[in-house]
Amino acid sequence: MLEIRPLASTPDAALAVAIEHAPYLKRLSERTEARPFESALASVTDLPGETPIDEAMTVLRKAKAAVHLSLAADDLSGTRSVMEVTTALTGFAMASVQAALRVALANRGLSDTGLFIIALGKMGAFELNYSSDIDIVAFYEPDGFDGGERSPGETAQRVLKDVVRLLDEVTADGYVFRTDLRLRPDPSSTPLAVSTTMAEMYYESVGQNWERMVWIKARAAAGDMDAAARFIDRMGAYVWRRNLDYWAIDDIQAIKRMINTKIGAHGFENPAPDIKLGPGGIREIEFFVQTQQLIMGGRHPELRDNTTLGAMMALRDAGIVTDETATDLTEAYKSLRDVEHRIQMRHDEQSHTVPADSAEREGVAALCGYTSLVDFDRDLLETRRLVQAAYDALFARDEQQDEPSRIGNLVFTGVDDDPETVRTLLGLGFGDPSAAIATIRNWHRGNVPATRTVRGRELLTAILPRMLEAMGATGEPDEAFRWFSRFFSGLSSGVQTLSMLLAKPALLDDLVATLALAPRLAEILSRRPDLLEALVSGQAPEPPKITASTSFDAALDEWRRYHREQSFLIGHNLLHGLINASDAAAHWSRLADDTIRQMAAVAEAETVRRYGEAPGVWGVFAMGKLGGSELTAGSDLDIIVVYEAPSLDSQTWFTRVTQRLITALTAPTAEGALYEVDMRLRPSGRGGPVAVSLTAFNSYQNDEAWTWEHMALTRLRFVSGDAGLGAKVLSSAKAAIAARASKDAGQIARDVSEMRQRLYREKPGKGLWDLKTEKGGLIDIEFIVQQDMLLMGKPDCIWPNVSDSLEGIAASGDQPAAPYVVLQEALTYLQALQQVQRLAVGSEITADDMPDGLKNRLCRAVGAEDFYALERHLAALKANVHAIAAEKLQLPATD
Known part of the structure; x- marks a missing residue:
C-alpha cells in the first residue's frame, strides 16, 4: 500500500524541498505574495458585489495563487491531511463561485432571487483536487427570477457568461477555475442556465442512472440558496427511488461491466497509469460507493451521504460493506488522492496520469516522500490491485450469469x-x-x-x-x-x-x-x-392480394412493401451464406418476373378501366441479364413489349399500357421504387415505339437488325402476357437469329470481333475486380456464346442463359468441349463473386478498399481458402477466359 510521507515538518520547509520537483510551485513561490489560506479566502468572501468585473478578476486570481501555494505547503508537510486539503480547496471554490455570481449580478443591477448554482461532482462532495475543474449547473425559476429589461432566461444566460468569464478566462494573473457546465440537462441543446421547469421535465422523462449518480453529490453553491434547497429537495424523488425495478439495477450493473473489463498489459503492467480512470483507480472507489447508494439509498436514507468516504462508512455501518473492505478502500482512496495532488502540483495540469518518463515519475515519487522509484511503483501497483479486487467483487454474482465483454x-x-x-x-x-x-x-x-x-x-x-x-x-x-x-x-x-x-x-x-x-x-x-422481425420468424412474406378492386396507386404501394421485404431477405441470405451465391441469380430473377407479372396485370387493369378492353393480346419479354435469369442486386430490367392485334389502330392502347407498366415498375412512391427499366433493346431502340406489333417485330428482326441486336436477341425470354403470343415471338426470334448464319457467317465473326474491340477501347477494364468488362470477364464469355449461337444457325441451339448456352454448345458437338469446361468454371466463379460484390458495394472495388468482412464473404462464395488464394485463382481464370476469347473472337494479339 502507498505510504505518503511529509517532505518536512513545517510548511515552509516542505515547500522549499518541493520546488525542486514542481515547476509550478516554484513559479508561484517567486511571483506570489505568501498568505495564509484563511487570509486569501477572506479576500474572496468579502469581495463586494459592486466591484468592477476586471478588478474582481484580478482579486480572484491573486487569491487562487495564494491558496495554491499555501495549501501545497500544508499538504506536503502533513499539516493538513489530504481530505482537509480537498475541503479547503472546495471551500475556496464555493467562495469564488459565490463572489463571481455576486459581482455578475450587481454589475447588472440584479438580485439573485430565483437564480442559483448547484455544485456537482467533487465540488459538491467537498473533494476537489489540486487542479480540478469545477462542475456546476445553473438554474432559474421562470416566475421567480427578475430579468429586468429582458426575459428571465435571456438575462440568466448573460449573467452566467459573466460568471464563467470571472472564473475561467485566462489573464496575465492566470485563471481561477476551469468551469464545466456540461452536467446540466442535455448540454448540447440547452443554454448555460436552465429553467427549473425544463430541468424537472428532463430528469423525469429522460434522466439516466449515471445522472442520478451525479446528483448524489449535489450541493447548493451560490445565489438564491433557499430556491436551490427547494430544487435539490425536489430532485430527491428522482435520485432516491424507494423501489428500483430489475432493469434499473441491471442498467447500473451494465455501466459497471463496461468499465475496465479488460485488464492486461496496458492495465496493471503499465508503469504510468491513469490513477483516476485506469484500473484500480479513484473512479472505481467512487463508483463502488455510488452504485450501492443508488440501489439501496431509496430505502435507507442513512446511506445518502454525498461524500465518498462518508458514504463508505455508512455502507460499513449498515453491514453492506465489510469493515476490512471499507478500511482498505478508504486508505487507498486517500493515498491515490495524495498522488493525484502531487501530479497536479508539478505543472498545474488537470492530469491524473503518472508520467511515463522515469525522471518525471521520480519527481512525483519524491513529492510523495519516496526516495526509491522502484518502491513507489511497487506500492502504487499494490494499491491499485487492492482497489480492483474490491471493485471486481462488487457484482461478482451477476457477472457469473452475464460474462462481461x-x-x-x-x-x-x-x-x-x-x-x-x-x-x-x-x-x-x-x-x-x-x-x-x-x-x-x-x-x-x-x-x-x-x-x-x-x-x-x-x-x-x-x-x-x-x-x-x-x-x-x-x-x-x-x-x-x-x-x-x-x-x-x-x-x-x-x-x-x-x-x-x-x-x-x-x-x-x-x-x-x-x-x-x-x-x-x-x-x-x-x-x-x-x-x-422477418429474420427472426424465418418466414418469407406473403405476396399481397391485389384484386380488381385495388386501385392502381394502392397496388403499387402494396407490391413495393412486399418487394422490399423479399429483396432484403434474398440479400440477407446471400450475404450470410444461407443461399449459395451461384443460386442467388435465380432468386433475384424470380422476384423480378413476379413483379413484372403483377405490375403488368395492374397496368392492364388500369388501362382497361380508362380506355376500354384490349384490342388484342400483348406480352412482356425479358432481355439482357433478366432474360438469362442472371440478375444481381440492384440490376436494371431490360424488357420489350410486343402485341398482336387485328386493327392497325391498336398502337395507342398498347402504348398506354406499356407506359403504365413502366410507371408501375419505376415510379417512386411513399413505399419506395422497384427497378430501373431499360427498353433500348426494342426494335429501332429509343426511336421506336415502346410497344411493337408482332408484324413489325418480325420484319425488323429479319430485315433490319444488326449483328449486335441478334446477339442481344439470344437472351430473349417470355415473362408475362398471352402465352400463345409468347411462343410466337420466341419462335420468330430464334428463326431470325438462325437465318443470319446462312446470309454471311464471315460478317458475323467480323462484327462480333469489332464490337468486342470497341468495348475494350470505350469501356476499358478497371483491374482484377472488374468482373464484367475487364479482359477475361463476363462480357468475354457472353460474346463467345452469342457468336457461337449466331454461327450455328440452329433455332433449337439458342439459350438465353449463359450457363445453359455453354452446356448446350459443348453438347452439340459443333465445337471442341474443352474450352467450354474452362468457360463454365470461370462463369460460375465470376457470377458468384459478382453476386456478393453487387450486393455489398454495388459496383467494382479494389481489394485495398474491401473490408475484411467482405473479403471473407467473397471467399465463402467460391470456397476459397483465403483471399490471397481467391485472387490468384481469379487472375488465372480471367487469363484463361481471355485467351479463349482472343482465339474465338479473332482479337488482335495486343488485346
Whole structure:
C-alpha cells in the first residue's frame, strides 16, 4: 500500500524541498505574495458585489495563487491531511463561485432571487483536487427570477457568461477555475442556465442512472440558496427511488461491466497509469460507493451521504460493506488522492496520469516522500490491485450469469470522452471514436425515439458492448456504426427491437454485419427496421392480394412493401451464406418476373378501366441479364413489349399500357421504387415505339437488325402476357437469329470481333475486380456464346442463359468441349463473386478498399481458402477466359 510521507515538518520547509520537483510551485513561490489560506479566502468572501468585473478578476486570481501555494505547503508537510486539503480547496471554490455570481449580478443591477448554482461532482462532495475543474449547473425559476429589461432566461444566460468569464478566462494573473457546465440537462441543446421547469421535465422523462449518480453529490453553491434547497429537495424523488425495478439495477450493473473489463498489459503492467480512470483507480472507489447508494439509498436514507468516504462508512455501518473492505478502500482512496495532488502540483495540469518518463515519475515519487522509484511503483501497483479486487467483487454474482465483454472500457456516461474507451474503440478499428461516443451519449439522452423511455435506454446500455465488438469484427466499424445510427434513428420505439437484439445475440451480430457489408440492405433496413422481425420468424412474406378492386396507386404501394421485404431477405441470405451465391441469380430473377407479372396485370387493369378492353393480346419479354435469369442486386430490367392485334389502330392502347407498366415498375412512391427499366433493346431502340406489333417485330428482326441486336436477341425470354403470343415471338426470334448464319457467317465473326474491340477501347477494364468488362470477364464469355449461337444457325441451339448456352454448345458437338469446361468454371466463379460484390458495394472495388468482412464473404462464395488464394485463382481464370476469347473472337494479339 502507498505510504505518503511529509517532505518536512513545517510548511515552509516542505515547500522549499518541493520546488525542486514542481515547476509550478516554484513559479508561484517567486511571483506570489505568501498568505495564509484563511487570509486569501477572506479576500474572496468579502469581495463586494459592486466591484468592477476586471478588478474582481484580478482579486480572484491573486487569491487562487495564494491558496495554491499555501495549501501545497500544508499538504506536503502533513499539516493538513489530504481530505482537509480537498475541503479547503472546495471551500475556496464555493467562495469564488459565490463572489463571481455576486459581482455578475450587481454589475447588472440584479438580485439573485430565483437564480442559483448547484455544485456537482467533487465540488459538491467537498473533494476537489489540486487542479480540478469545477462542475456546476445553473438554474432559474421562470416566475421567480427578475430579468429586468429582458426575459428571465435571456438575462440568466448573460449573467452566467459573466460568471464563467470571472472564473475561467485566462489573464496575465492566470485563471481561477476551469468551469464545466456540461452536467446540466442535455448540454448540447440547452443554454448555460436552465429553467427549473425544463430541468424537472428532463430528469423525469429522460434522466439516466449515471445522472442520478451525479446528483448524489449535489450541493447548493451560490445565489438564491433557499430556491436551490427547494430544487435539490425536489430532485430527491428522482435520485432516491424507494423501489428500483430489475432493469434499473441491471442498467447500473451494465455501466459497471463496461468499465475496465479488460485488464492486461496496458492495465496493471503499465508503469504510468491513469490513477483516476485506469484500473484500480479513484473512479472505481467512487463508483463502488455510488452504485450501492443508488440501489439501496431509496430505502435507507442513512446511506445518502454525498461524500465518498462518508458514504463508505455508512455502507460499513449498515453491514453492506465489510469493515476490512471499507478500511482498505478508504486508505487507498486517500493515498491515490495524495498522488493525484502531487501530479497536479508539478505543472498545474488537470492530469491524473503518472508520467511515463522515469525522471518525471521520480519527481512525483519524491513529492510523495519516496526516495526509491522502484518502491513507489511497487506500492502504487499494490494499491491499485487492492482497489480492483474490491471493485471486481462488487457484482461478482451477476457477472457469473452475464460474462462481461473483454474488449476494454466502454463508458458513455458523463460529458468527457473516457480515454480508455477511446483506446478501446481505436483497438476495434474505429477511425473517429469521439464521434461514436458523442452519438451514443445523445442516444442515452433520449434524442432518438428508441431511447425516449427508461427501458429503451437501459436496453441500449446492455447491448452496447456486444454491438461495438461486432462492429469491430466486420473490419468496417465506422461504416457499420454510421448505418446502425440510421437504422436506430428510424425505430419508432426501441424497446421491442432492442429486447429482441438482447435476447438473440446472434441476431445482433447478423444485423451489424449486414449494415457494415451491404449498404444496399442497410438502406432498406434504415427505412424499415421492422424487417428484423422477418429474420427472426424465418418466414418469407406473403405476396399481397391485389384484386380488381385495388386501385392502381394502392397496388403499387402494396407490391413495393412486399418487394422490399423479399429483396432484403434474398440479400440477407446471400450475404450470410444461407443461399449459395451461384443460386442467388435465380432468386433475384424470380422476384423480378413476379413483379413484372403483377405490375403488368395492374397496368392492364388500369388501362382497361380508362380506355376500354384490349384490342388484342400483348406480352412482356425479358432481355439482357433478366432474360438469362442472371440478375444481381440492384440490376436494371431490360424488357420489350410486343402485341398482336387485328386493327392497325391498336398502337395507342398498347402504348398506354406499356407506359403504365413502366410507371408501375419505376415510379417512386411513399413505399419506395422497384427497378430501373431499360427498353433500348426494342426494335429501332429509343426511336421506336415502346410497344411493337408482332408484324413489325418480325420484319425488323429479319430485315433490319444488326449483328449486335441478334446477339442481344439470344437472351430473349417470355415473362408475362398471352402465352400463345409468347411462343410466337420466341419462335420468330430464334428463326431470325438462325437465318443470319446462312446470309454471311464471315460478317458475323467480323462484327462480333469489332464490337468486342470497341468495348475494350470505350469501356476499358478497371483491374482484377472488374468482373464484367475487364479482359477475361463476363462480357468475354457472353460474346463467345452469342457468336457461337449466331454461327450455328440452329433455332433449337439458342439459350438465353449463359450457363445453359455453354452446356448446350459443348453438347452439340459443333465445337471442341474443352474450352467450354474452362468457360463454365470461370462463369460460375465470376457470377458468384459478382453476386456478393453487387450486393455489398454495388459496383467494382479494389481489394485495398474491401473490408475484411467482405473479403471473407467473397471467399465463402467460391470456397476459397483465403483471399490471397481467391485472387490468384481469379487472375488465372480471367487469363484463361481471355485467351479463349482472343482465339474465338479473332482479337488482335495486343488485346
